[in-house]
Amino acid sequence: MMKSIGLIFILIFCASLEAGEFRYLMRSPRGLLMGDAFTAAADDNYTLFYNPAALGQNDELQIYPLNGNFGLTNILDDMDRFENFPTGATAIASRVMDYPLYTNLGTTPGLKIGGFGISLFANSTASVALRNQTHPFLDIDYRYDRGFIMGYAHSFGSGGKRVKGRLTAGQRLSIGASFKHITREGMDESFSFFGPELLNAVNGAEGYSEIRRRLGYSIGKGYGFDAGAEYGLAFSNVHVTTGFSVLDIGDTRFKRTEGFKKLPRQKMAMNWGAAFRQDFLLFDYSLTMDVHPINVEHIDNMSKLHFGAEVGLPLLRFYGGINGGYLSYGGKIRLWPVSITAGFYGVEVGSRYKDQKSSRAIFMIELFDIDVDMF
């Protein structure tokens, strides 16, 4: 019995995820460090994951051939929990009770040519939380998504487009849409810790993969659509944008090809954002604000508010923000052909404002990014 309980704890620490958090298909590390206030500022290789209409401000050829990001629970923020860690099952359970564990590994190579963009992606996210002292539940949400997303934005006006390094003055309204194909592997289940399903999955299993399969790990394919609009206004060295996007319209559902349990849907998210940027050639800054996911009723309105800031210097960029009430901060160093982004952020994993923080660290490396003026 103790062996089984021990194996389950190993499973908790080897996997990763948590319930209560709204899960987007992918998030930009830069965006997360800016408080996830990125809908109107998403001009990196994650544009299509925020608002396809934001492709409308691009007039360059941008290539992002190699990149990878890694995220995990920031245990440095809760060291007391891990000091003098106990050995008994009951004591371990008490110590990790209601502590959300998270890991993420992803990559999204892609390119943008003017208003057209395409990205490939592979992203693995896992969260585990053990909850309820009386009758413990193990909540497991694991997703491994891979596929592609492609989109196009049509613009009316050219305000805010960057041509030969300079902003074009004027107004612009861009309307965009994107299409994606996702192969999703994973599960989103809650198991009674001492129920037959979980204990039987562990008993006699030959390794982690078999435990996962027994618990209902499934594979499926699905198609999804996004749409959005963005308005931009530029004058002098100032660029103001506001955008609205609907991601995974009507939910992206998956047709199961393997396994026996339903795959978690990619739920629809409505997002609004605004950004104010000013560029002084050697120094620039941005202030951003987002409200998302607007359509998800059970998330507290205050938790939907996101504020971000970015300060850019030659070779260095600094990020900060408030992500639904939790601080985020980090930076990026760019020494071509390598760029490294790293930082910390907090995210709400309960459903009320400042209900439960998951403290996370994120690291990203990009290689051989290329921006070329098309005109």
Next chain:
Amino acid sequence: MKSKLLTFSAIILLLISCGAQEDEVIDDAILQANRLLSRNECQSAINTLEAVGRQTANHKYLITLASAYACRAGYNELTLFTDDFPNIVVANALGGFTLFSTSDDMTSPTHSSFADLNIALGILYTAGGFDASSSVTSENRRAIFGNAQGGDIDAFIMYMTMVNLGRFLRYYGNINTADGTKGGGAATHDCLLNYDAATVMATSGTVGARLGLGTTGACVIEDDGNDELGLKNSIDVSRACQGVVLLNNFLDVLPAVLDAYTGNELAEIDSIRTALETAKTNVTSELAAAGIDMATVTSQAACEALSSTTDDHLEVYYVTMFETLFL
């Protein structure tokens, strides 16, 4: 440009004003309750779940609500598995339950720990929307929830019935607290009920004859029970039925739960399975002539209704089941 902006704004407002999603409200209540139960905030968890109304077809809601009442009752599954199960011994099938860490919580017949755990059990007995006055079985629930969720509910019922049986038998059984044997405590009684030796049994003849067989531990004579369960020929039906309902539900879910496990987590319980199932067969035989199948009564209301005119079958049940399995 202005008309485009107006259209854009109208679409946004339309999309934002979508109605509330009830499932998300319930899921949120379940998450909140489980978080509260992580901190042992039992009453807040109960309030959170009761506020969204009883969801009789939602397996996770029902288990979480039951666990909230179980929390208030002092129940803890980790303790049960790691500290309590090892007390179970083959030689005294139900006696080991009295040595569980929570068994001395009950200090009166209406003690809140016992009552709250019965509320938790009642939520699961009737999972699926069954009437509390009908004798619902594991099979009935599985017909609604399926084997995976039904099995989950059964396992939780089994664990909680063991805890409340431990309390019930310890409170009424005058136990020796060192080894859990009946009649070894400070009080003078050696039986649970105050039996009438003349009560008829189908195969044993009478209760008196049954007590003389030497298979009922210290309980060997009539009228030697706990007066809080009633006097001779005047059994407190309500309290006696509490024991019947607990044991019958335990016996109802036991085979399905044990058969579903592939590991040895429940080895201690498996070790007493044969004795329990034999006693169940025996009580059915003993009451066959009276046309009463007490071993299948899983509802308090049904048990009390069955005992409204005579309580002889309760004596037969207790002497065949409890006095034989709890030595």
